[in-house]
Amino acid sequence: MNTPSIISHVKSIDGDLWEVTGSNNATHIVAHDWDGWMCTCEDHYFRHRFCKHMRTCAEEGNITDQMLFRGGTNE
Numbered sequence: 001m002n003t004p005s006i007i008s009h010v011k012s013i014d015g016d017l018w019e020v021t022g023s024n025n026a027t028h029i030v031a032h033d034w035d036g037w038m039c040t041c042e043d044h045y046f047r048h049r050f051c052k053h054m055r056t057c058a059e060e061g062n063i064t065d066q067m068l069f070r071g072g073t074n075e
């Protein structure tokens, strides 16, 4: 089952730290540093994906180095 990847709100907390609220009002913390991307959502935590929250923050922060993501598969 595919859930719509709609992000309702992105708040920049710090330079490389964001608070992302999804369409279901779940809030996740996304970080981007020298070690790559981190997100508190299940998609990343359990499935190790480059998730929609990271993608949104990359666009928000004009970060183009998606390849720095080392948490797992990037599909």
Ligand SMILES: [Zn+2]
Pocket: 028, 039, 040, 041, 042, 043, 044, 051, 052, 053, 054
């Ligand atoms: Zn996520």
